[in-house]
């Protein structure tokens with residue numbers, strides 16, 4: 001069969017594991033598989049199967065657009081299969097909008113779900129890493145899961161709907177060995193489990209990770225770009241610009257270090273042929289082995305540290321002396337902890353202190369907001385981290401995560417105690433640091449406020465004043481705004497939020513008080529306009 005795998009063009013930190021497993025399944029049947037990201041023009045039509053992955057429900061519009069586009073590439077509407085998180089949460093809506101018939105709900109644990117009779121648990125197959133070439137921007141890592149599901153049922157979380165049953169499934173060391181055998185070694189290990197600490201087999205899981213080479217020693221030697229390329233060559237149509245550049249750099253480095261003129265001449269002539277060729281795949285295919293042999297005599301090998309990342313955040317309620325001791329035997333970076341509610345403050349502080357006690361010095365935490373929390377709760381959790389950084393001298397950075405109900409197809413949901421203005425203020429701050437609250441005390445103080453009063457004031461601040469704080473400060477505009485802001489009553493502040501509403505356009509409101517009318521022009525000031533002031 002001729003198979004097309006499509007991942008919509010959303011930003012994803014991790015590769016499409018579901019599609020990679022479907023690829024492994026089809027290749028195991030002897031089928032031909034092609035993977036594309038986003039809308040790709042100039043593709044052949046007539047694929048016997050098209051599989052499209054989905055992720056978050058707020059990416060609904062982009063996902064629907066991608067499915068509609070790829071309908072023309074499938075032989076029949078029945079040949080298109082859509083699966084993943086969004087598909088599981090909103091199957092009917094997806095069918096309504098796209099007309100597709102086959103939506104895979106939940107894990108692909110039986111090939112029957114995609115119309116085959118061999119009853120293979122596709123979810124348990126080793127993902128086909130070869131569909132991602134080395135030019136992709138995903139981390140150089142194994143992406144694995146030990147248990148599936150989570151026994152808790154936190155009301156804000158979609159996991160109980162996606163994977164309602166908690167069960168242990170794989171021996172990590174075996175999976176890693178299989179990936180090494182088929183696709184070559186990866187540096188790090190990213191575990192995507194929802195609640196690994198709940199596993200009764202935690203000591204065995206940790207042992208299995210250590211057995212696979214993840215210990216607190218520098219023991220990883222990354223493969224050369226040529227080794228990687230030679231491994232990928234059967235799946236690579238043309239070298240990407242990045243691959244080409246890396247191979248050139250590698251050969252150039254070789255020319256600098258070789259000591260015999262014979263080796264130097266060989267590499268120099270190879271480099272010029274490689275750089276001038278419009279299809280250099282064959283050059284590397286034929287010469288790769290010799291380049292590697294030559295350079296292995298000269299280029300020193302520096303083993304580096306590998307890291308383990310429990311990416312979904314560890315359950316703070318299950319972090320105790322015993323689990324922390326076990327975890328600390330792994331090279332964890334960072335230790336991610338779920339700090340979803342201010343109610344977890346005590347357990348969170350204890351967990352971070354334990355981490356420091358066991359010499360884990362890079363900690364990260366997920367801060368859920370815009371749910372049932374108050375804006376002040378977010379500040380308090382940031383402040384907890386600020387104090388822990390001071391007390392323990394470790395790095396702690398936070399990922400505030402805006403709550404959005406699992407059924408929403410956009411990101412406009414506003415929590416009970418929040419408003420659009422406050423949400424945009426938080427977003428403005430987070431945008432400055434790629435979505436996270438950094439570990440540096442000075443930044444936290446400046447952008448989230450030294451005190452809760454300062455933080456509250458920042459929430460009301462005009463958007464451009466938050467983003468370009470120093471600029472507006474220098475021109476005295478921030479002080480002017482603050483002076484008027486201090487005169488506003490509680491009702492006027494609430495009214496201000498309603499009027500500015502987080503949007504750039506200010507509604508003209510004839511009923512506004514004199515003081516409000518005085519402050520509104522500051523919300524219309526843009527960074528560019530004020531440059532000349």
Ligand code: SF4
Nearest residue numbers: 150152154157159194
């Ligand atoms: S513990 Fe985590 S994964 Fe489990 S239901 Fe709660 S938020 Fe979801």
